[in-house]
Amino acid sequence: MTEHAPILYMAPQTCARVSLTALEEIGEPFETRLIAFKAGEHRRPDYLAVNPAGKIPALDTGRGIVTQSGSILLYLARTHPDTKLLPLTGDPLGDAATVSTLFRLSSDLHPLVTRFVLPGMMLQSDEAAPQIRAKAEELLIQQLQPIAEQLAQQRWMLGPDWSIVDTYLAWIWFRITGAGFDAAAFPEIAEMTGRANDRAAAKRALEHEARAQQDLKQRGLAFTPPQVTTQKS
Ligand SMILES: N[C@@H](CCC(=O)N[C@@H](CS)C(=O)NCC(=O)O)C(=O)O
Structure with a gap:
């Protein structure tokens, strides 16, 4: 090729x-x-x-x-x-922990974003959309709580340094707060994702999207x- x-x-x-x-x-x-x-x-x-x-x-x-x-x-x-982008060291256990955080965002949180923002995608009719959205909101709160607690102790999700998982959470935060999720509920996440979005590369990505x-x-x-x-x- x-x-x-x-x-x-x-x-x-x-x-x-x-x-x-x-x-x-x-x-x-x-x-x-x-x-x-x-x-x-x-x-x-x-x-x-x-x-x-x-x-x-x-x-x-x-x-x-x-x-x-x-x-x-x-x-x-x-x-x-x-x-x-990720603090990979080659240590199988340490790298597994890093990848686990990545999967937490892509496998646990990301599907809830779809259910919260576009609940109608899950259905043939729109009737149950509000219940799907309400359940997604409850599960989002459950998933975001431990992340917020961790961010109260450290600057970024994986420790003192930025990594791409912070940007992943910033996208999730953008989507759910843009669809009415209460941003005030998790000030640590609002603050960290704001810092992730302030990075020069993030701004260039947003310009590209625009x-x-x-x-x-x-x-x-x-x-x-x-x-x-x-x-x-
Ligand atoms: N697990 C996939 C999810 C990808 C995904 O759901 N992408 C959405 C956009 S955010 C999409 O392509 N949706 C179109 C569709 O599902 O029909 C990943 O992490 O890449």
């Missing part, structure tokens, strides 16, 4: 932001391909050939395709150790999640 600069398949405001930020942190040339969900581009044969799951992000590394945010971030961290969003808008393909309120019993 011909080697080329990495190509990230992405869409603005999605979890692809974390991989996009990782590429910006690395600072080497890369390209992006914008996938318009509203046009169903993620279900088209040419994209399913990249990622049969029909989800973004996917990273065409030039030597093969990597899917799943956790795998993309691990791949980028291992191929660019100097960037310190250009992609503008492109979608001009084509009438910008995605706006439906508004659902949480049912309080």
Whole structure:
């Protein structure tokens, strides 16, 4: 296979932001391909050939395709150790703990984001959407509590230094607070994710997204999640 600069398949405001930020942190040339969900581009044969799951992000590394945010971030961290995306040392137990935090975000928290922000995606009809959202909110609080407690003791999720898991949490925080999650409930997370978003690479990733969003808008393909309120019993 011909080697080329990495190509990230992405869409603005999605979890692809974390991989996009990782590429910006690395600072080497890369390209992006914008996938318009509203046009169903993620279900088209040419994209399913990249990622049969029909989800973004996917990273065409030039030597093969990597899917799943956790795998993309691990791949980028291992191929660019100097960037310190993750504090991997080669110690199996220490590295397992680092990867565990990454999976906690991608496997435990991320699915709750979808249920909180887009509960209608889980259903044939919108009737149960408020209950799904309320349950997701309860589980989000349960998951975020120990992270907030840890952040009261240390500057970043993995200790004194920033890592890409902080940016992952910043995306989760952006999505849920943007959909009505009470930001005041976890000031430590609000403060840390604010610092993660202030990094130069994070700002470049947001600028990149803004250009992609503008492109979608001009084509009438910008995605706006439906508004659902949480049912309080
Ligand atoms: N476990 C996957 C989840 C990816 C995912 O759900 N991506 C969303 C965007 S945030 C997507 O492509 N959704 C389109 C769909 O599910 O149809 C990962 O971590 O990469």
